[in-house]
Amino acid sequence: MTNHWIDIQHSDVILIQGSNAAENHPISFKWVMRAREKGAKLIHVDPRFTRTSSKADFYAPLRSGTDIAFLGGMIKYIIENNKYFKDYVVNYTNASFLVNDKFDFNDGLFSGYDAGTRKYDKATWTIKKDAKGIAEKDPTLQDPRCVFQLLKKHYSRYDMETVSKITGTPVKDLQTVYEMYSSTGVPDRAGTVMYALGQTQHTSAVQNIRTLCMVQLLLGNIGICGGGVNAMRGEPNVQGSTDFAILSGYLPGYLAAPRASLPTLDDYVKKNTPKTSDPRSANWWQNYPKYATSLLKAWYGDNAKKDNDFGYSWVPKLDDGQDANILMMIDSMYEKKIKGLVCIAQNPACSLPNSNKVREGLSNLDWMVHVNIFNNETASFWKGPGIDPKKVKTEVFLLPAAASIEKQGSVANSGRWVQWKYEAAKAPGDCIYTGDIVVRIVSKLKELYKKDKKAAFPDPIMNLKWDYTDDKGRFDPVKVAKTTNGYFLEDLTIGDKTYKKGDNVPSFAMLQADGRTSSGCWISCGSFAQDGTNLMQRRKKDDPTGLGLYPQWSWAWPVNRRIIYNRASVDLNGKPYNPKRALLAWVDGKWVGDVPDGPWPPMADLEKGKYPFIMKPDGVSSLFGPGLGDGPFPEHYEPLEGPMEKNFLSSQLKNPVMKIFSGPCDKFSGCDPKYPFVMTTYSSTEHWCTGALTRWQSWLTEAQPQVYVEISEELAQLRGIKNGDKVKVESVRGSLPCVAMVTTRFRPFNCGGQTIHQVGMTYNYGWLFPEDCGDSCNQLTPTAGDANTGTPEYKAFMVNVSKV
């Protein structure tokens, strides 16, 4: 989240699109309802009428996989009806920047596309620079080559009639949503966007979210109280897991994973450190080398030295062009290229798409170490339905782990608040911290490598600094957290302050590129004070701004800033655009309010002022965003499996750069009459993810006992299905028996005269327990992922539903 949970209460219009927040993030609705009580309007856009829709002032249906069309129409509406916040757009976005004359867009493709490699050459996706290397601009936004005009042209094609034909949303509903939401494009109103996996689990996922961001930027809704682009993270610490590089392309703190073609630390930081010639851009990522070196120092300690590149050569490298996302991992397992798997707190045999392929992939492993608090369908895959245990060679080790409430440590919530928690109870029996398991495995590895003189490349293990245990040899979460924060490794004077060797680094602004500091994750730097006080433990309820920022409750990254890009909430003179909710103000030569995004004076100070979007090299936010693989402006494409024979916006039907898997398990259906219905999958309030934790809880299985498919009354009539009937749901990849729930909450879509039925299922079930609950709906889902991140497309694919 750019903002945080409590801040939702300050919104005037809340747009929930791609999230069923009431069901999957119940506590968010405390703040949504509080905003509504103060007069806010709630809009829900979703294929299915859910518990979230039931609380909305306005509900608009849309067919799964058409968010960009829906939001592209909103961009057109905002621009053509002059609803955008002009000052903000001119000063804080790249709307005025002039784009390379050779950049072009034609019939669904941007310039530079190579159909053979399914990739773009992005050479023309650039901003024109003057002789000094500074972006050329037209602040009047009239130049036909400025971002604003190109944006206007791009989305001029997204008229409401065309959008409606794609999304199935009635034109009058589009009109209502666009009007309601764009009412926030004024200084004294705020609109927030709440989204979740309904945006991210598509082949155009990142572009979905970019479109939401662009809407928010046009309306001046980012960096302000009650605004923002707010991801409802999927579990209590999923923010923490991404901060610490759970995704394959990253190192902790969102540093890039090194590549084989970057053999030295210098190559690596040069490649990843953005440059700017504009003296008014803070270009915060210029500090990349400091964060990279400090990370290596945290990992390898004294073994990381300047003359050995701080141990950079010990870090595993991805091959150039290699994508190691989870779909690729399963594919490699299926292809027998991966021999062992350590699976911690996950249930991929139920949670990953095309689970029959996943289960087959698992049976190709030599061994699997599974760490969990319960047995699940992954640990027991070898005795699952249709699998003969005698034919499975995989040796499985199931290690009992302590549950989250049985552990001390930090949890980062969606609002980036990192809160320290205590052990609420001792873990039962042999269950231990996952951290203890990792500590023991690595210690054993060190021992084995030490003994074996012929061991290949022992350096990465032997050089690892490994001092995370207490005096009894147990995993010590405080030691890990302090290493994560970072230390001064020598006495160091910065400005007029001196720090002693062994002090915690109190802010990432003090990290060094020369090995004199360490930090295991630069964004966490500052979670401990210099004297070692754990700021994540703070529980003070002081609220100096009256806006619910609670700056002394826990600690938020970065540097306890509660709303990021907050200098975009003020005008060029540092005056809050919205004095009623003044997040930040420049008063008597200093900033008052939230922790500002940098100490510099307001932009009106032409010498010292800096642009507010400090993480972008140009200092402003990107309406034109050349960083992604599938285009600088989001463009609507149909899902990999969809019901439409054509794309009403271009002749490019599918995302042109997404990876297409082609193994024997990877079958896909197009507009196949055998699989005529759009399916989407989701979770419920009562179960958590695949139900691996919640299906063992009788009060929860009582409330949601068995797998079901939700279908409309119209589809039920078409297929002769009655509410509660047993039915079979099939895709080209698998088939699943379940119970039909016939409801008014799904309705057929009218897409350009074509009637399209959509159905939906939860992924909360698995064959192991309870015995009659049914199996995972991921037997049906395709191995297809977002063009940029590989996040699986669970939300839109094709099935059939028939009575059994």
Next chain:
Amino acid sequence: MSNGKSILVDTSLCTACRGCQVACKQWNNLPGTKTKQVGTYQNPQDLSSDTWKVVRFADGKKEDGKPYWYFFSEMCRHCIMPPCKLSIDMTVKDAVIQDEATGAVVYTEKTKKMPFKDVMCPYSIPRQNPKTKVLAKCTMCFDRIKNGMIPACVKSCPTSAMVFGDRNEILDMAKKRVADLKKTYPKAMAINPDDVRVIFIVTDDPNKYWKFAAGG
């Protein structure tokens, strides 16, 4: 003078997360019963001697053709003049206690002597344990209240759809809330606030929520 306690259940704020349904079972040591998916989110299908709080789900179509989904977090209303107590008193003395401080209506084991068919309740709340024949229903968590805690269901509610407090304050709150809701939902009303301690606020015809929502 104290007017006892009350609970406000504002269905306009309820998201049917069923935290209350689960919290009730947890505090009262009630088992999860074996259920089946029969084509609704509502489960268990009804109250029972093992289920004293159940969230009822009702979906349908509004006049404009768009769906509605109403939630009704069903529980004993703890009537001011409880018909169940009156009817049971006629057969078994002292089987039902009406707690003086809170007004909570609480069943004792003596209710097992009461023929179940003769128990009167306009809201169809009491259930009989099939084995012990003891009657069962919500106690308002009066054991928690006596110890300075609020009822378990109220405690679990993430949106403050349920509020517990002194009856006079709750009655005021209900009045204000209904007046506020009427601006958006002309049919908004509190259900029988003068007769019951557990006061439901609805924004549409109570019968669309549940046939006994306003009493039968």
